[in-house]
Amino acid sequence: MDLQALKIFQIVAKTGSISKAARELNYAQSNVSNKIQQLEADLQTSLFYRHNRGITLSDKGQMLLQYSEKIFYLIDETTSALKDDNNPSGTLCIGSMESTANVHLPKLLSEYHQNHPNVDLILKTGITEKNIREVLEYNMDGAFVAGPIDHPELIQIPFIKEELVLVTDTAHPTISSIKDIQTRTLLVFPYGCSYRKILEQWLHNEGILPNKIMEFDSIGAIIASVCSGLGMSLLPVPVVEKYVQAGTLRCHSIQSSYINVPTVFIYRKDKFMSKALIKFIDMLSKTLVEGK
Template sequence: MHLTLRQLNIFQAVATQSSYTRAAEELHLTQPAVSMQIKQLEDNIGLALFEQLGKSLFLTEAGQELLGYCERISEQLRDAEDVFDSMKELTRGKLNITVASTANYFAARLLASFSQEHPDVKLSLKVTNREHLLKDIKINGCDLAIMGKPPAELDLNATVFMENPLVVVAPANHPLCAETNIPLSRIAKEPMVVREQGSGTRFSIERFFHNHGLSLIVSAEMSASESIKQAVSAGLSLGIVSSHTIELELETKRLQVLDVENMPIIRHWYLVHRKEKKLSPIALAFSEFLLSATSNKPRN
């Protein structure tokens, strides 16, 4: 059975007006055009929808059933229109954000602030590693992503919104904590706890040391910044992490940032989506909110 909204709209007008002529006037159509659409509708259903008794037009049993469906369809279409209007007005909708694990330290706060401005918007925050984040983007599993520098080979729209400084951290009782302007060559002699091979952070650290003619002494590899912080705090060795991840540890004096020459290593955070993706009004609003909310945006 193949029905069109146009046919149902015409049928509903005829049923409401109990007249082909008055329905045609209401819809600004000719009476033959209305009659033809009703005939096609009856042929598709295989049942008569109207019966003419004298000068009066009545619905058949099938017509009464169809009118009930038409009324429910009309109500759902009105609901859909209300939903779309609300989405355009940013009063409701859904936003799916995927963020790199390190970015979660500030992304959750930003989303909470955005949610206060748009309380009826449903927010979904997924925290994952770089590999799964890129997969999420490829399969259209998120509206927006927050990550380090995205790979050039992917066709992405990437906007820098904030710096991501990498710093050397040590236990608060480490001898180097009392020194200033520590030579990078001195740091290179210390064992380091760093992120795993393949992570963007690890690549940036190794490139930084290589550019200064130095190499890392890796004592341990960790797949999360939280593990690195715990290892350094326990006295395993020094570590290199994003400054965004150590706010609590600095306040509680479990860790200290070392004063190292030529550091921090400056990376950047990017707001990313596929170039061909059409962003919803909510996603566009969050993009604007993020750019205005990050006070330490890099200067051009």
């Protein structure tokens, strides 16, 4: 198989357009079209549906896209494996929930950087569902997500367990039951966030329909909005402690099986274990042992 044609196919599939792919590759549009046609002829199948609005991947095209991602990952992995030595170097891309990144990772990453300065650390924050997908698609070396995670292609390492609390502005009366919040506006992350999933499952099991739900993609925006009285949210205690101590937020603890959430570090079982990733996992395991 022509790897150049496969890479062009991959970019066309991801951009959804031959013209966009041609601009990204700095190729003539006709060259891109010819490469796709050549690949389809070699594989004896149609990879795209052509229509007035452009192109859409066929079922076989979807299959080839998945395989192409694995093929190019293996090529990159082979190069990394051959270059890898006892001195950690290269890029280490780690994903994390924003709350974990803000509270628990600065010290960990600082220590890692001091011990392994030749490693280029990249930290990407996102909701649990997105982080899991990025690890599965080989876009991240590992990620901190809400657990437990039960997936045949992933390994998980326990990291921390956090208590979730309902937070409101300081003028809000005491909340003694989850039913007390059904008339309030709930401030949440987009779908795929573990905290939102827990809150919605909790409300569903209690037969409660929230008055209004507002989505935010920043924990800072959620906290600022709660402080101003816009609504309430469900967040980890360590994230809101300083605001409570400063007198700008109020916590409401409610006894429930939903409020204790483990955070785990995940990575692929078939992932090439570079020295950079091995040292990160070693440091993480050491931190857990010393923290017991």
